[in-house]
Amino acid sequence: MQAELELMAYLDGELEGEALESLEARLREEPELRARLDALLQVVELSSELAAERVAAAPELPASFWERLEAVDAERRGGLAPVVPLASRAGWWKAGTALAAAAAALLAVWGVARSPGPVESASGTGQAPSAPLHSVPTRGPVPEEEAGAGVAIESVDFGSHAGTIFVVSEDAEEPTLVVWLDEDSPRTSL
Amino acid sequence: MRSRSGAEATDPTPGEVSTPVTVEGLPPSLERAVNRLAAVASKREQRQSDADQDRALIELAKAGDQDAFKQLVQRHQRRAQAIAMGVLRNEQEALDVVQEAFLRVYRGLDGFNGGASFFTWLYRIVHNLAIDVLRRPARRDAPLPEGRELEQVDSPLLARLPEADPLDLVRRGELAARLQEALDALPSYHRSVILMREVEGMSYEEMAQAMEVSKGTIMSRLFHARRKLQLALADCYREQVGRLPGEEGE
Structure with missing residues (x-):
């Protein structure tokens, strides 16, 4: 098999120096070795043509790719990414809107049941979720240590929109997850 | 489109062959x-x-x-x-x-x-x-072998094909079609190494880096892949002319 490997490396331009000279000398002298080279060369040439055809036949990336690239570009620049109108994302956004509505309702109930201390974003920006999708009794920002007991808060980034996740868990018998999506405001954190 | 660097926005075509040369006295x-x-x-x-x-x-x-x-x-x-x-x-x-x-x-x-x-x-x-x-469960491709090394295999075809150019006897289009079928039938790790080599002209070392395997594994895959393609071409050749070049005719 060594001879075949050498021939393959030769045709791929991987042989150098003495190895190359030695093989070429043998190829000049040995018709059988040349026949092996020729057989391999035939496959290599056809493979190369086939590869060229496949490249030529490859489709261009769809227009939606460039829109996704724009979104990533906005992320890289640290700005607010535009909403990409992909079907899958549109569907996800509808789900997010529904979640936000549910969040508003849950917060309203939770806010009445608990002490009047306001909740906050753990992002440290001091901004409460702004422009809620539905009317919610919002409160101003407070320091982290004043957040209500039994509430774990995480900021969340959905790529083009930011929001807050509230987990009501420690005191509650059944933990409740609240997702609040900001509709218009810049992201509060990454 | 041209960038500020002057780079053309082109997708170079692989498989381009430089102008053939004729060397006197060379077989x-x-x-x-x-x-x-x-x-x-x-x-x-x-x-x-x-x-x-x-x-x-x-x-x-x-x-x-x-x-x-x-x-x-x-x-x-x-x-x-x-x-x-x-x-x-x-x-x-x-x-x-x-x-x-x-x-x-x-x-x-x-x-x-x-x-x-x-x-x-x-x-x-x-x-x-x-x-x-x-590797998704829904896919049925065979799993990739890990660390496959060079194997000793017989290569009778390589010894049996003489210098005669089979393209004189079998239409090139048919051979190309058969090669395409054979390429598609290869395991993905064989097919990709062939295409990486022929599409991009990558060196063994570059392919090893891209596929995150050893250079020896690349050589092994390339060798076995080409050998399978060669066997497929030999089958096509036999079907077309009844024998391989160099074999006894009727």
């Missing part, structure tokens, strides 16, 4: 081999030039020139898809993989230090993403 088969080597060297030179242009575009893209990155995409998208198709054999999956790969590249641009060539970096991402798709 025909060796002359063809010499021409192949000249084509390989020419392609390597072109790739070096392309790599320099890629680096210039990357620097522009890092500085915020999105058009520069678009040119990078346009330069490599078709070849990247051919590589992805080589693994996946599914156009939509290949398209998805290539898009995701370019987005990952874009996100990671700042981490690219130019030490490796752009296409090696890109094709490693494309290859890994394609392998991830292959």
Whole structure:
């Protein structure tokens, strides 16, 4: 098999120096070795043509790719990414809107049941979720240590929109997850 | 479209063969081999030039020139898809993989230090993403063998094919069609190494980096893949003319 490997490396331009000279000398002298080279060369040439055809036949990336690239570009620049109108994302956004509505309702109930201390974003920006999708009794920002007991808060980034996740868990018998999506405001954190 | 660096937004076509040369006194088969080597060297030179242009575009893209990155995409998208198709054999999956790969590249641009060539970096991402798709439970492709080393195999065909050019006897189109079938029938790790080699003209070392395996594994895969293609061509040849060149005729 060594001879075949050498021939393959030769045709791929991987042989150098003495190895190359030695093989070429043998190829000049040995018709059988040349026949092996020729057989391999035939496959290599056809493979190369086939590869060229496949490249030529490859489709261009769809227009939606460039829109996704724009979104990533906005992320890289640290700005607010535009909403990409992909079907899958549109569907996800509808789900997010529904979640936000549910969040508003849950917060309203939770806010009445608990002490009047306001909740906050753990992002440290001091901004409460702004422009809620539905009317919610919002409160101003407070320091982290004043957040209500039994509430774990995480900021969340959905790529083009930011929001807050509230987990009501420690005191509650059944933990409740609240997702609040900001509709218009810049992201509060990454 | 031309970038500020002067790089053309082209997708160089593989398989281009440099002008054949005739060397006096050289056996025909060796002359063809010499021409192949000249084509390989020419392609390597072109790739070096392309790599320099890629680096210039990357620097522009890092500085915020999105058009520069678009040119990078346009330069490599078709070849990247051919590589992805080589693994996946599914156009939509290949398209998805290539898009995701370019987005990952874009996100990671700042981490690219130019030490490796752009296409090696890109094709490693494309290859890994394609392998991830292959490993999904719904896919039925055979799992990739790990660390497969060179094996001792017989290669009777190599010894049996004499110098006679079978293309004189079998129509080239039929051979090409058979080769395409054989290529599609190869395991993905054989098919992708063939395409990576022939689409991009990558060296064994570059392919080893892109596929994250040893150079020996690349050689083994390439050898076995080509041998299978050779056997398929031999079958086609026998069907067409009843025997291989050099075998006893009727």
